[in-house]
Amino acid sequence: MIRFCSRTKLVANLIPPSISISLEQRHQSIATIAKMSDSKILIYLMRRDLRVADNPVLHSLIHNKDHGFTHLLPLYVFAAQQIEVSGFIPEDGGKSPYPEARSQIGSFWRCGPHRAKFLAQSVWDLKDGFEKIGSGLSIRVGMVDEVVKGLIESFEEPAGSKVSAVWMTSEEGVEEKREERSTKNICDKAGVDFKLWQDEKYFIDDRDLPFEDPKDLSDIYTTYRKSVEPLREAPRPALPKPEKNSLPPFPTDVPPQHSPFVIPTKYEEIEAALLKLINAQPLAKNPPKCPENALSVHPFTGGESHAQERLEHLITSGSITGYKSSRNGLMGTDFSTKLSAYLALGSITSRQIHASMSVFEDGSASDDRYKDLKGYGKGENEGTYAVRFELLWRDYMRLCTRKFGPQLFRLGGFKAEENAHLKWSRLDSPKDGFSKEQIQEIVERFLNGTTGMGFIDASQREIYHTGYTSNRARQNVASFLSKHLYIDWRVGAEWYECMLVDYDVSSNWGNWQYVAGVGNDPRGNDRIFNPVKQAFDYDPKAEYVLAWVDELRGVDELGQIFQAWTINDEERKEELGIADTDMVKNPLKRIDFKVNRGRGGGVGGGRGGGRGRPPYRPHSGDRWTGRRPSSQDQGRGGWYGGRGDRGYQTRGYQGRGYRGRGDRGREMRTGMMDKERDATADNE
Incomplete structure (x- = not known):
């Protein structure tokens, strides 16, 4: 006589009696389902940490064996409020449950075609990176908290696996913080552990900042920079890439994307879905034609592997050594690093860049690939210092967002200027x-x-x-x-x-x-x-x-x-x-x-x-x-009017027009190493 524990009795009832299944086969099936029901899945929700190397979450899973998780489910969600996702709905699938992903003031697409394509490439490259180390990546569309809730509920079905925890890394920004709070609330209600990690993609690790309260961040970049110098000694070491099969296995019973959306299985179809509505109409009225022979200075493919290729090229070509003198260039692929898009998505980290430059500066490469390059083994040069300077500027802008919060999007800015409306x-x-x-x-x-x-x-x-x-x-x-x-x-x-x-x-x-x-x-x-x-x-x-x-x-x-x-x-x-x-x-x-x-x-x-x-x-x-x-x-309609919600409210503005200073033909002298930073763009 076969005896079952109460849990096994439950799953045994799921297998209908059949004369075609032997007692031994039935035994094995029951054991398999029971094992599935004992699975403890960790969902790793990824947003702007799209890499497997120098990843603190993956590093922790590998080196802390007592985590108790049987499976790891890396998850990326194309967030419906930040990128248009209606292209993932089949022709006969009805309308999207989400409003179009447009900006509040100008009603522009929140994510245009160039970044949408680069993001798709980055996500697909991340999927490939996980598969190469024996794992995988689940891709979804929708609101992040809704996707997480759906996965938790789907896994809780009878005899299914169980989501034990949800982990994600912290990001700065109003929407980003709202996502973190809403995801935590979903987990709390479901009795699922939630952990918010500090990402380590920045030049200065948060644990090494010279202050604890964001309010203590200086409003002057130079003051902050001097508090963390010398820059070459500031970053922590980058973490290694996980070895193959070193992570908990990818679940075999991942539920499908919720309707009306369908996730394609080929990269080309994912890109097409993201671009479908964005490319359906011009992004601006009377758009400019593309001139003959005009070339892009950013012809790069998204993803962690391509970020590393770009970094290696910058060193072997000598571009990084000459960065200080070339960075104000306008044409060509190498006048600036062009690492900013990779940094923005976390496909590469500031400390990985620092580490590669340090190998060049120290003359410590494991092979001879750098030996004939100018400056190899000669220490930090003005080009590599300038790159570190810019990486720190990115850090500083992030910390300003942490300090000022919603003021990032307000007309009066960080200064909360009262007369901005004038x-x-x-x-x-x-x-x-x-x-x-x-x-x-x-x-x-x-x-x-x-x-x-x-x-x-x-x-x-x-x-x-x-x-x-x-x-x-x-x-x-x-x-x-x-x-x-x-x-x-x-x-x-x-x-x-x-x-x-x-x-x-x-x-x-x-x-x-x-x-x-x-x-x-x-x-x-x-x-x-x-x-x-x-x-x-x-x-x-x-x-x-x-x-x-x-x-x-x-x-x-x-x-x-x-x-x-x-x-x-x-x-x-x-x-x-x-x-x-x-x-x-x-x-x-x-x-x-x-x-x-x-x-x-x-x-x-x-x-x-x-x-x-x-x-x-x-x-x-x-x-x-x-x-x-x-x-x-005068009768023209269709002016750019905004919609949406970024988590802030604009003030009511009244008052007379403002002409400003009378010396509008004058330009203040600027330079990258001025006492104060003069940049207006993302780190290049």
Whole structure:
């Protein structure tokens, strides 16, 4: 006679008697199901820690054998409020239960096509990375807490496995903290253990910060930097990649994605699902065409393996050694590290970058791959120090988000500036006598790169078609919108969130604040970029502007390329087909700027000017020239209006328009190693 324990009796009832199953087979089936019912699954919810190496969660599972988990379920969720997921619904599957993932102010897609593709690549590469070490990755779409709840409930069905715990790493940001709280609440209600880990992807480990309370973080970057120097000695060692089969096995009975969504099994289908609705219509009205022969400076594939390949290339090519002098470049793949997109998703960590640079600096490579490189074994150089400086800046922006919370998204910024509503025209509250339709037109031209300011237009077209633009260009774009056009800086921050492949919530919003004058820049409103002078300085042959603003490729004079309204030859304008364009007839901004062609020589007026830096003499008489729409324009609808909820409320704004300082043609001198950081973009 066979005797069953009470638990085995339960599962025995699930196997119907059958003359085709022997007693021994029935015994084995009961034992298998009973074993499944004893499974204790750990769900590892991954968000921006998309890597298997230098991963504290995986490292802990390997080295703490008494964790008690029988299975590990790594999980990634395409979060419905941050990226559009309706493309995962079959044609006959009905409507999405979630609103479109659009921004609050400009109603842009929260995640545009470039980042969506890079994210898909990164997730798929993570899946491949897990499979190579004997594990796997479950991919889902929806709201994070709902997905976790569904998995817990599905595993609790009779004779099923049981979710014992949910782990995830902490992130900064309003939405991110809300996700963490809601996931914890789901676990608490279900009686499932929840643990929030501190990720270790940062340059300075949180355990090594010189303060415990975020309120003690200095509002001045230099002060913070000095408190953690020397930078080369600051990071902790990176953790190794898990050995094959060193993790608890991947569950064999993972329930399917909840309806109406269906998760494809091929990468190409996942990418197509993410891009389906995003690519169904232009991202901006009258989008710019992609010029012939214009090349992306960010042609990289997402994922941990590709991040490591990029890092290795930067060292072997010598690019990282020359980073300090090249980082303000505009064209080419190696003028900056291009690691920012990988850092934003946690596909690579700051301390991994530091560790690789240290091997080069110390001359301690295990083989001869670096032995002939300039600087190998010679210690830290100005290039590697500059990279560490920028990695620390990313840390600092994250810590500012921790300190200021929802102020990251408010018009008054970290400074909580009370009169911020007097400075800028909002989409629903224009200033200086402009109508909503006029502000709409200005914003449209800003987005599609037809402002008439060559440097700005080139950057906006580049970002539209490639998802990337240089740090120098980002600074100028942010300054142009906020301090020349006097438009709500958050419109630009949201547009960058949509378009940038390397979007990071803290770096993007914190740096837009910085340039707009409401962040933690001590010079605030006094830091104003002159985009004409900047073009002469950083694009002295106009190669960058002409690469993207191709309608000006027949123009020879630098000043006319940088401001097309200065072209005086009417016949030439007709020949080029630009005579009636807004960039020539109605630029949004005119800046009187002259180049002194004295003995100092230099760029001069022609495209092929010399390399010297002439004593530029910008005038202070630049003026607003936004075209006032005609009566026919007044009826235009469809202005960019926001929707959604980022976890904050904007204030009601009233008051007269604000013109700001009278020296708008002036630009404050900037440099990467200034006493205060001048960046407006994600770490490159």
